[in-house]
Amino acid sequence: MAEVVAIKRAPEGPVFSDLENGILRITLANPPANVLSIAAMTSLQGELDRARDDKAVRVIVLAATGKLFCAGHDLKEMNARRTDADKGKAFFEETFAICSRLMQSIVRHPKPVVAEVDGIATAAGCQLVASCDLAIASDQATFGVNGINVGLFCTTPGVALVRGLKPKHAMEMLLTGEMVDASAARDFGLVNRVVPREYLTQIVTKYAQTIAAKSPLTLKIGKEAFYAQAEMGLTEAYEYASRMMVENMLARDAEEGIDAFIGKRDPKWTGE
Incomplete structure:
Protein backbone atom coordinates (compact mmCIF):
# COMPACT_ATOMS: atom_id res chain seq x y z
CA MET A 1 0.00 0.00 0.00
CA ALA A 213 -4.63 -4.97 4.62
CA LYS A 214 -8.12 -6.47 4.42
CA SER A 215 -10.84 -5.67 1.90
CA PRO A 216 -12.39 -2.30 2.84
CA LEU A 217 -15.77 -3.42 1.55
CA THR A 218 -15.67 -6.58 3.64
CA LEU A 219 -14.70 -4.58 6.73
CA LYS A 220 -17.63 -2.22 6.15
CA ILE A 221 -20.14 -5.05 5.64
CA GLY A 222 -18.81 -7.03 8.57
CA LYS A 223 -18.72 -4.19 11.09
CA GLU A 224 -22.24 -3.04 10.23
CA ALA A 225 -23.60 -6.58 10.41
CA PHE A 226 -21.86 -7.35 13.70
CA TYR A 227 -23.53 -4.52 15.58
CA ALA A 228 -26.89 -4.86 13.81
CA GLN A 229 -27.36 -8.56 14.57
CA ALA A 230 -26.33 -8.08 18.19
CA GLU A 231 -29.55 -6.12 18.74
CA MET A 232 -31.76 -8.86 17.20
CA GLY A 233 -33.32 -12.08 18.43
CA LEU A 234 -31.59 -15.32 17.43
CA THR A 235 -33.79 -16.22 14.44
CA GLU A 236 -33.87 -12.68 13.09
CA ALA A 237 -30.09 -12.41 13.56
CA TYR A 238 -29.42 -15.55 11.51
CA GLU A 239 -31.79 -14.44 8.75
CA TYR A 240 -30.14 -11.03 8.59
CA ALA A 241 -26.60 -12.45 8.79
CA SER A 242 -27.38 -14.93 6.00
CA ARG A 243 -28.52 -12.07 3.75
CA MET A 244 -25.31 -10.21 4.53
CA MET A 245 -23.23 -13.31 3.70
CA VAL A 246 -24.97 -13.61 0.32
CA GLU A 247 -24.40 -9.90 -0.35
CA ASN A 248 -20.75 -10.30 0.64
CA MET A 249 -20.30 -13.42 -1.54
CA LEU A 250 -21.57 -11.50 -4.59
CA ALA A 251 -19.01 -8.73 -4.09
CA ARG A 252 -15.97 -8.57 -6.37
CA ASP A 253 -13.61 -8.52 -3.38
CA ALA A 254 -14.99 -11.84 -2.11
CA GLU A 255 -14.62 -13.38 -5.55
CA GLU A 256 -11.06 -12.05 -5.75
CA GLY A 257 -10.19 -13.15 -2.22
CA ILE A 258 -11.46 -16.70 -2.70
CA ASP A 259 -9.75 -17.00 -6.10
CA ALA A 260 -6.51 -15.74 -4.56
CA PHE A 261 -6.80 -18.23 -1.70
CA ILE A 262 -7.38 -21.14 -4.08
CA GLY A 263 -4.64 -19.92 -6.38
CA LYS A 264 -2.22 -19.39 -3.47
CA ARG A 265 -1.55 -15.74 -4.28
CA ASP A 266 -2.09 -12.41 -2.56
CA PRO A 267 -5.48 -10.78 -3.21
CA LYS A 268 -5.83 -7.38 -4.88
CA TRP A 269 -8.70 -5.54 -3.27
CA THR A 270 -10.79 -3.02 -5.20
CA GLY A 271 -13.31 -2.23 -2.49
CA GLU A 272 -16.17 -3.43 -4.68
Whole structure:
Protein backbone atom coordinates (compact mmCIF):
# COMPACT_ATOMS: atom_id res chain seq x y z
CA MET A 1 0.00 0.00 0.00
CA ALA A 2 1.49 3.36 -1.03
CA GLU A 3 2.18 5.85 1.72
CA VAL A 4 -0.38 8.62 1.98
CA VAL A 5 -0.03 11.56 4.34
CA ALA A 6 -3.02 13.84 4.86
CA ILE A 7 -3.16 17.40 6.14
CA LYS A 8 -2.21 17.39 9.79
CA ARG A 9 -4.53 19.30 12.11
CA ALA A 10 -2.70 21.79 14.31
CA PRO A 11 -1.40 20.09 17.50
CA GLU A 12 -2.53 23.07 19.60
CA GLY A 13 -6.20 22.33 18.80
CA PRO A 14 -8.42 19.99 20.82
CA VAL A 15 -7.98 17.26 18.19
CA PHE A 16 -5.48 16.70 15.39
CA SER A 17 -4.94 13.89 12.92
CA ASP A 18 -2.57 12.43 10.38
CA LEU A 19 -2.96 9.72 7.78
CA GLU A 20 -0.26 7.25 6.81
CA ASN A 21 -0.51 3.96 4.97
CA GLY A 22 -4.27 3.79 5.32
CA ILE A 23 -4.23 4.42 9.09
CA LEU A 24 -5.86 7.64 10.26
CA ARG A 25 -4.53 8.55 13.68
CA ILE A 26 -6.83 10.96 15.52
CA THR A 27 -5.30 12.40 18.67
CA LEU A 28 -7.07 14.12 21.54
CA ALA A 29 -4.91 17.11 22.41
CA ASN A 30 -6.84 19.08 25.00
CA PRO A 31 -4.47 19.03 27.98
CA PRO A 32 -4.17 18.44 30.78
CA ALA A 33 -7.21 16.11 30.91
CA ASN A 34 -8.25 15.86 27.24
CA VAL A 35 -11.80 16.60 28.34
CA LEU A 36 -14.68 16.21 25.93
CA SER A 37 -15.68 19.84 25.76
CA ILE A 38 -18.15 20.96 23.10
CA ALA A 39 -15.19 22.09 20.98
CA ALA A 40 -13.32 18.80 21.39
CA MET A 41 -16.35 16.65 20.60
CA THR A 42 -17.22 18.78 17.57
CA SER A 43 -13.65 18.56 16.31
CA LEU A 44 -13.52 14.79 16.83
CA GLN A 45 -16.87 14.39 15.09
CA GLY A 46 -15.54 16.38 12.14
CA GLU A 47 -12.53 14.11 11.79
CA LEU A 48 -14.73 11.01 11.87
CA ASP A 49 -17.17 12.48 9.35
CA ARG A 50 -14.35 13.35 6.94
CA ALA A 51 -13.01 9.81 7.17
CA ARG A 52 -16.30 8.11 6.27
CA ASP A 53 -15.99 8.45 2.51
CA ASP A 54 -12.22 8.89 2.28
CA LYS A 55 -11.01 5.81 0.44
CA ALA A 56 -7.47 6.47 1.65
CA VAL A 57 -8.61 5.76 5.23
CA ARG A 58 -8.80 2.05 6.02
CA VAL A 59 -8.55 2.06 9.83
CA ILE A 60 -8.88 4.75 12.50
CA VAL A 61 -6.76 4.87 15.65
CA LEU A 62 -8.01 7.07 18.48
CA ALA A 63 -5.20 8.18 20.80
CA ALA A 64 -4.37 11.05 23.16
CA THR A 65 -1.50 13.24 24.27
CA GLY A 66 -0.28 13.66 27.83
CA LYS A 67 -0.77 11.58 30.96
CA LEU A 68 -4.55 11.25 30.69
CA PHE A 69 -6.38 9.58 27.83
CA CYS A 70 -9.63 11.40 28.53
CA ALA A 71 -11.29 12.56 31.75
CA GLY A 72 -14.75 12.76 30.23
CA HIS A 73 -16.98 15.81 29.91
CA ASP A 74 -15.70 19.28 30.78
CA LEU A 75 -17.46 19.69 34.12
CA LYS A 76 -16.17 23.26 34.53
CA GLU A 77 -17.65 24.19 31.15
CA MET A 78 -20.95 22.60 32.11
CA ASN A 79 -21.12 23.94 35.65
CA ALA A 80 -20.52 27.50 34.45
CA ARG A 81 -23.83 27.36 32.58
CA ARG A 82 -25.85 26.95 35.78
CA THR A 83 -26.14 30.74 35.79
CA ASP A 84 -28.16 30.61 32.55
CA ALA A 85 -31.85 31.47 32.80
CA ASP A 86 -32.74 27.78 32.44
CA LYS A 87 -30.01 26.75 34.94
CA GLY A 88 -28.02 25.21 32.10
CA LYS A 89 -30.69 22.79 30.86
CA ALA A 90 -30.35 23.71 27.16
CA PHE A 91 -26.55 23.51 27.32
CA PHE A 92 -26.66 20.16 29.10
CA GLU A 93 -29.07 18.83 26.47
CA GLU A 94 -26.74 20.03 23.71
CA THR A 95 -23.70 18.47 25.38
CA PHE A 96 -25.24 15.04 25.77
CA ALA A 97 -26.80 15.14 22.30
CA ILE A 98 -23.41 15.88 20.72
CA CYS A 99 -21.79 13.17 22.83
CA SER A 100 -24.45 10.59 21.96
CA ARG A 101 -24.07 11.32 18.25
CA LEU A 102 -20.29 11.03 18.56
CA MET A 103 -20.40 7.64 20.29
CA GLN A 104 -22.95 6.27 17.84
CA SER A 105 -20.93 7.51 14.87
CA ILE A 106 -17.95 5.47 16.10
CA VAL A 107 -20.06 2.31 16.33
CA ARG A 108 -21.71 2.98 12.97
CA HIS A 109 -18.58 4.20 11.21
CA PRO A 110 -17.75 2.11 8.13
CA LYS A 111 -14.09 2.00 9.15
CA PRO A 112 -12.83 0.01 12.18
CA VAL A 113 -11.90 2.25 15.11
CA VAL A 114 -9.15 1.20 17.53
CA ALA A 115 -8.58 2.97 20.86
CA GLU A 116 -4.97 3.37 21.98
CA VAL A 117 -5.26 4.01 25.71
CA ASP A 118 -2.53 5.21 28.01
CA GLY A 119 -3.22 6.88 31.33
CA ILE A 120 -6.66 7.56 32.78
CA ALA A 121 -9.97 7.13 30.95
CA THR A 122 -12.93 8.16 33.06
CA ALA A 123 -16.67 8.81 32.61
CA ALA A 124 -17.29 9.82 28.97
CA GLY A 125 -13.62 9.05 28.31
CA CYS A 126 -14.25 5.46 29.37
CA GLN A 127 -17.41 5.56 27.24
CA LEU A 128 -15.24 6.58 24.29
CA VAL A 129 -13.03 3.52 24.78
CA ALA A 130 -16.05 1.21 25.14
CA SER A 131 -17.55 2.59 21.92
CA CYS A 132 -14.50 1.69 19.83
CA ASP A 133 -14.34 -1.63 17.98
CA LEU A 134 -11.05 -2.60 19.59
CA ALA A 135 -9.11 -1.15 22.50
CA ILE A 136 -5.49 -1.75 23.40
CA ALA A 137 -4.23 -0.33 26.68
CA SER A 138 -0.86 0.25 28.26
CA ASP A 139 -0.12 -1.45 31.54
CA GLN A 140 -0.34 2.00 33.14
CA ALA A 141 -3.90 2.72 31.95
CA THR A 142 -6.79 2.94 34.40
CA PHE A 143 -10.53 3.18 33.79
CA GLY A 144 -13.57 4.39 35.66
CA VAL A 145 -17.08 5.78 35.38
CA ASN A 146 -16.94 7.86 38.53
CA GLY A 147 -19.79 10.31 38.09
CA ILE A 148 -21.48 8.64 41.05
CA ASN A 149 -18.79 10.19 43.24
CA VAL A 150 -20.03 13.71 42.41
CA GLY A 151 -23.73 12.90 42.45
CA LEU A 152 -24.04 12.22 38.74
CA PHE A 153 -24.75 8.67 37.59
CA CYS A 154 -22.87 7.88 34.35
CA THR A 155 -26.04 6.84 32.52
CA THR A 156 -24.83 7.55 28.98
CA PRO A 157 -21.46 5.80 29.50
CA GLY A 158 -23.56 2.89 30.76
CA VAL A 159 -25.05 2.50 27.29
CA ALA A 160 -21.62 1.68 25.87
CA LEU A 161 -20.48 -0.34 28.87
CA VAL A 162 -23.46 -2.71 29.00
CA ARG A 163 -22.98 -3.49 25.32
CA GLY A 164 -19.33 -4.40 25.76
CA LEU A 165 -19.06 -5.75 29.29
CA LYS A 166 -21.04 -8.24 31.30
CA PRO A 167 -23.90 -6.35 33.01
CA LYS A 168 -22.59 -7.02 36.53
CA HIS A 169 -19.13 -5.75 35.61
CA ALA A 170 -20.68 -2.63 34.07
CA MET A 171 -22.82 -2.05 37.16
CA GLU A 172 -19.85 -2.60 39.45
CA MET A 173 -18.03 0.25 37.75
CA LEU A 174 -21.11 2.48 37.60
CA LEU A 175 -22.24 1.94 41.20
CA THR A 176 -18.88 2.14 42.96
CA GLY A 177 -17.19 4.81 40.86
CA GLU A 178 -13.90 3.07 41.59
CA MET A 179 -11.06 2.95 39.11
CA VAL A 180 -10.00 -0.39 37.65
CA ASP A 181 -6.55 -1.14 36.35
CA ALA A 182 -5.78 -2.30 32.83
CA SER A 183 -5.74 -5.97 33.80
CA ALA A 184 -9.23 -5.77 35.30
CA ALA A 185 -10.43 -3.79 32.27
CA ARG A 186 -9.23 -6.63 30.07
CA ASP A 187 -10.99 -9.21 32.26
CA PHE A 188 -14.17 -7.12 32.14
CA GLY A 189 -14.02 -6.99 28.33
CA LEU A 190 -13.41 -3.25 28.12
CA VAL A 191 -10.04 -3.66 26.36
CA ASN A 192 -8.64 -6.39 24.15
CA ARG A 193 -5.02 -6.39 25.24
CA VAL A 194 -2.73 -4.85 27.82
CA VAL A 195 0.83 -4.16 26.71
CA PRO A 196 3.92 -2.44 28.13
CA ARG A 197 3.61 1.33 27.79
CA GLU A 198 6.79 1.63 25.72
CA TYR A 199 5.39 -0.70 23.06
CA LEU A 200 1.80 0.57 22.99
CA THR A 201 1.90 2.63 19.81
CA GLN A 202 4.00 0.02 18.02
CA ILE A 203 1.53 -2.77 18.84
CA VAL A 204 -1.53 -0.68 18.01
CA THR A 205 0.02 0.23 14.66
CA LYS A 206 0.68 -3.43 13.94
CA TYR A 207 -2.97 -4.26 14.67
CA ALA A 208 -4.11 -1.39 12.47
CA GLN A 209 -1.81 -2.48 9.63
CA THR A 210 -3.21 -6.01 9.80
CA ILE A 211 -6.77 -4.69 9.52
CA ALA A 212 -5.88 -2.14 6.83
CA ALA A 213 -4.63 -4.97 4.62
CA LYS A 214 -8.12 -6.47 4.42
CA SER A 215 -10.84 -5.67 1.90
CA PRO A 216 -12.39 -2.30 2.84
CA LEU A 217 -15.77 -3.42 1.55
CA THR A 218 -15.67 -6.58 3.64
CA LEU A 219 -14.70 -4.58 6.73
CA LYS A 220 -17.63 -2.22 6.15
CA ILE A 221 -20.14 -5.05 5.64
CA GLY A 222 -18.81 -7.03 8.57
CA LYS A 223 -18.72 -4.19 11.09
CA GLU A 224 -22.24 -3.04 10.23
CA ALA A 225 -23.60 -6.58 10.41
CA PHE A 226 -21.86 -7.35 13.70
CA TYR A 227 -23.53 -4.52 15.58
CA ALA A 228 -26.89 -4.86 13.81
CA GLN A 229 -27.36 -8.56 14.57
CA ALA A 230 -26.33 -8.08 18.19
CA GLU A 231 -29.55 -6.12 18.74
CA MET A 232 -31.76 -8.86 17.20
CA GLY A 233 -33.32 -12.08 18.43
CA LEU A 234 -31.59 -15.32 17.43
CA THR A 235 -33.79 -16.22 14.44
CA GLU A 236 -33.87 -12.68 13.09
CA ALA A 237 -30.09 -12.41 13.56
CA TYR A 238 -29.42 -15.55 11.51
CA GLU A 239 -31.79 -14.44 8.75
CA TYR A 240 -30.14 -11.03 8.59
CA ALA A 241 -26.60 -12.45 8.79
CA SER A 242 -27.38 -14.93 6.00
CA ARG A 243 -28.52 -12.07 3.75
CA MET A 244 -25.31 -10.21 4.53
CA MET A 245 -23.23 -13.31 3.70
CA VAL A 246 -24.97 -13.61 0.32
CA GLU A 247 -24.40 -9.90 -0.35
CA ASN A 248 -20.75 -10.30 0.64
CA MET A 249 -20.30 -13.42 -1.54
CA LEU A 250 -21.57 -11.50 -4.59
CA ALA A 251 -19.01 -8.73 -4.09
CA ARG A 252 -15.97 -8.57 -6.37
CA ASP A 253 -13.61 -8.52 -3.38
CA ALA A 254 -14.99 -11.84 -2.11
CA GLU A 255 -14.62 -13.38 -5.55
CA GLU A 256 -11.06 -12.05 -5.75
CA GLY A 257 -10.19 -13.15 -2.22
CA ILE A 258 -11.46 -16.70 -2.70
CA ASP A 259 -9.75 -17.00 -6.10
CA ALA A 260 -6.51 -15.74 -4.56
CA PHE A 261 -6.80 -18.23 -1.70
CA ILE A 262 -7.38 -21.14 -4.08
CA GLY A 263 -4.64 -19.92 -6.38
CA LYS A 264 -2.22 -19.39 -3.47
CA ARG A 265 -1.55 -15.74 -4.28
CA ASP A 266 -2.09 -12.41 -2.56
CA PRO A 267 -5.48 -10.78 -3.21
CA LYS A 268 -5.83 -7.38 -4.88
CA TRP A 269 -8.70 -5.54 -3.27
CA THR A 270 -10.79 -3.02 -5.20
CA GLY A 271 -13.31 -2.23 -2.49
CA GLU A 272 -16.17 -3.43 -4.68
